[in-house]
Amino acid sequence: MKETVSSVVIKKEWDIVGARQAGRQLSQELGFGSVDQARIATAISELARNIYLYAKEGEITFEELYDLPKVGLKIIAKDKGPGINDLSAVMEDGYSTSGGLGAGLPGVKRLMDEFDLVSDEEGTKVTTIKWARP
Amino acid sequence: MRVPILKLHNYLLVSIQIELDDQTAMQFQEDLLSKIHETGATGVVIDLTSVEVVDSFIAKVFGDVVSMAGLMGAKVVFTGIQPAVSMTLIELGIYLKEVPTALDLEQGIIKLRQELEEK
Numbered sequence A: 001m002k003e004t005v006s007s008v009v010i011k012k013e014w015d016i017v018g019a020r021q022a023g024r025q026l027s028q029e030l031g032f033g034s035v036d037q038a039r040i041a042t043a044i045s046e047l048a049r050n051i052y053l054y055a056k057e058g059e060i061t062f063e064e065l066y067d068l069p070k071v072g073l074k075i076i077a078k079d080k081g082p083g084i085n086d087l088s089a090v091m092e093d094g095y096s097t098s099g100g101l102g103a104g105l106p107g108v109k110r111l112m113d114e115f116d117l118v119s120d121e122e123g124t125k126v127t128t129i130k131w132a133r134p
Numbered sequence B: 001m002r003v004p005i006l007k008l009h010n011y012l013l014v015s016i017q018i019e020l021d022d023q024t025a026m027q028f029q030e031d032l033l034s035k036i037h038e039t040g041a042t043g044v045v046i047d048l049t050s051v052e053v054v055d056s057f058i059a060k061v062f063g064d065v066v067s068m069a070g071l072m073g074a075k076v077v078f079t080g081i082q083p084a085v086s087m088t089l090i091e092l093g094i095y096l097k098e099v100p101t102a103l104d105l106e107q108g109i110i111k112l113r114q115e116l117e118e119k
């Protein structure tokens, strides 16, 4: 059950790319297939962009999960931004306060296996896990 | 960094070989529209063979490019979308219904020619 933890600070627009590249690299090392690698990289891109757009800065943390024989990747996106106003609305496709497609959060939930969202005036934390298919 | 845009007869050819951050994607949109204006191109093929991640932002930019180019009289076709990218887009909930696609560059040009001749 040894867990390896690493993280990427999200502050500049380019950090969105940095985070998804780091996540893709990790997922490759963990043995995820190419479709799962794309799912993971895309989910990270969505979470990192939300941090950059709505909270200005935050952090994406990666945890390698070894629940042998299962191997997984846990991604935590955390910020101290304003939080999400309407928690029930954000999980509906098409809800956006920024003119985006509003696909971000519901999309991340579909791309990953486990998804948890906590948000209040102190900030937002999204925890999500993908398990590798052996 | 900028995405190079090549002109071939009345078509523009683009192969996206670099990692698209938001800034680069917006710059590309702008460059492509000015190039259409400059050259009077009637068709554009954008090849995505090397693109490994298309998230909601980039998808929106691609969709916008199609509509904007359309307003300027140019038809856009995307080619070479990787299987993993197409699966991820659908799971994200992005269908890009208005976006014409073809398997590869060659098919893309054939498709453009057909669509432009039909008019």
Ligand SMILES: Nc1ncnc2c1ncn2[C@@H]1O[C@H](COP(=O)(O)OP(=O)(O)OP(=O)(O)O)[C@@H](O)[C@H]1O
Binding pocket: A046, A050, A051, A054, A055, A079, A081, A082, A083, A084, A085, A090, A095, A096, A097, A098, A099, A100, A101, A102, A103, A104, A105, A106, A124, B056, B057
């Ligand atoms: N980290 C965050 N802090 C504060 N608000 C957030 C955060 N993440 C999301 N939100 C709010 O939730 C809404 C929905 O987010 P979601 O990512 O689903 O869509 P979007 O970012 O608006 O559009 P898209 O991601 O499709 O470009 C956002 O418009 C924003 O108001």
Ligand SMILES: [Mg+2]
Binding pocket: A046, A049, A050, A100, A104, A105
């Ligand atoms: Mg978003």
